[in-house]
Amino acid sequence: MTSQASDEPETVAASRRSKITPEREREFFDAVLEQIRECGYDSVTMEGVAASTRCSKSTLYRQWKTKPQFVAAALRASRRVRFAGIDTGSLAEDLRQAARAAGDWSGKDTRLLQALGHAVTSDQELAQALREALVHPEIAALEEMLARGVARGEVPAGHPALEYVPAMMFGVLRVRPVLNGQYADADYLVRFVEAVVLPALGRR
Amino acid sequence: MTSQASDEPETVAASRRSKITPEREREFFDAVLEQIRECGYDSVTMEGVAASTRCSKSTLYRQWKTKPQFVAAALRASRRVRFAGIDTGSLAEDLRQAARAAGDWSGKDTRLLQALGHAVTSDQELAQALREALVHPEIAALEEMLARGVARGEVPAGHPALEYVPAMMFGVLRVRPVLNGQYADADYLVRFVEAVVLPALGRR
DNA sequence: GTGTACCGGTACTCGGCCGTATCGGTACAC
DNA sequence: GTGTACCGATACGGCCGAGTACCGGTACAC
DSSP states (O other), X not given: OOOOSOOOOSSOGGGGTSSOOHHHXXXXXXXXXXXXXXXXXXXXXXXXXXXXXXXXXXXXXXXXXXXXXXXXXXHHHTOOOTTTTOOOSOHHHXXXXXXXXXXXXXXXXXXXHHHHTTGGGTOHXXXXXXXXXXXXXXXXXXXXXXXXXXXXXXXXXXXXXXXXXHHHHHHHHHHHHHHHSXXXXXXXXXXXXXXXXXXXXXXX | OOOTTTTOOSSOGGGGTSSOOHHHHHHHHHHHHHHHHHHXXXXXXXXXXXXHTTXXXXXXXXXXXXXXXXXXXXXXXXXXXXXXXXXXXXXHHHHHHHHHHHHHHHHHHHHXXXXXXXXXXXXXXXXXXXXXXXXXXXXXXXXXXXXXXXXXXXXXXXXXXXXXXXXXXXXXXXXXXXXXXXXXXXXXXXXXXXXXXXXXXXXX
């Protein structure tokens, strides 16, 4: 982590000298991510982002050197754990709530992941930012959920299905648009948890 | 149509007049799909495909009007059912064999799907070709497998997990690279079938 | 031998985007 | 009031790719 004199959290330290307020920065980040969702990474242009936020291309290039660095910064600043705070005391209910939460941001994040999925193969920084922003936090939250369930004795430690729970949840989330032509909503995911995940874990 | 001299299957009828042999056409299709896997849809250029197949850009544009139409033709010509011929008489063994087969082409098809995933949102023909080539045949094969299992009484009809089996299989296949950084191999998928799919279906 | 029609190669137009440079305006410090 | 440093606008260079046009070569029909 090499954390040294870093009193600035996610926003770049330069924003002190810049006249870009954090709120303004958020607008840039939201705009670029939204356009990536809509048009794909390659089709997004710095000019387009500048126009949609009524700023100048120069402003963007002054803060961030290149387009991938800009996008990576946007991703890092958008890191949020959507499963945060889920802890009902029961694994089944935890998973149901997670499914419900996942259904709510399914459209947005799935599209972002899809749009960036191939761009990351050519840019290391982008790949890392994507994992840190969208993948790792949710996986970690899910694994904590499972670990609590194991600690409570709801599932035996080392149960073979445990390792697949995150992959299943994310997988179903991501492929539903391809298979059924619509994003996975909360209802679909909750039924999935009850029909597959919990039975596989030996619950109910 | 014009079914006389019916040695021309799905290659365009015009290839009669073209001097491009079906084998040569295959080279073009293989090349463009391979380059899409490696560089992504947007980064693939007609010039690149022409160069790698030692033909001329003119030749490609003579046969196919535009880049998306060319890619769509390549996809349609590459349709193949990988699960074809799996019918062991036991649902569990069918699924295991399907998992093994899926593991073998996982790298290739997953990358193709990922690379095209966002391009299809802007081109209708491409989207249809992708579904016909990579998605629908496999789903149909899986569903037949399940239907046979139900018919044999191995799983009760209307079992709630049935509808999720295709989504699970494809989902796990697709997200594994994102989660674990490697493509799903046959071993991983077979263990998944045994740890999750079969228990969810009430088999073991 | 003659014609036809396709192939490969090259050169070209056109448009788009990245990233840079320049310039006037303006908020803020002191 | 003066200086400074950033903002927004615009223009520009450079590059690259889609798609077109044109040309010589050649296989094949008759």
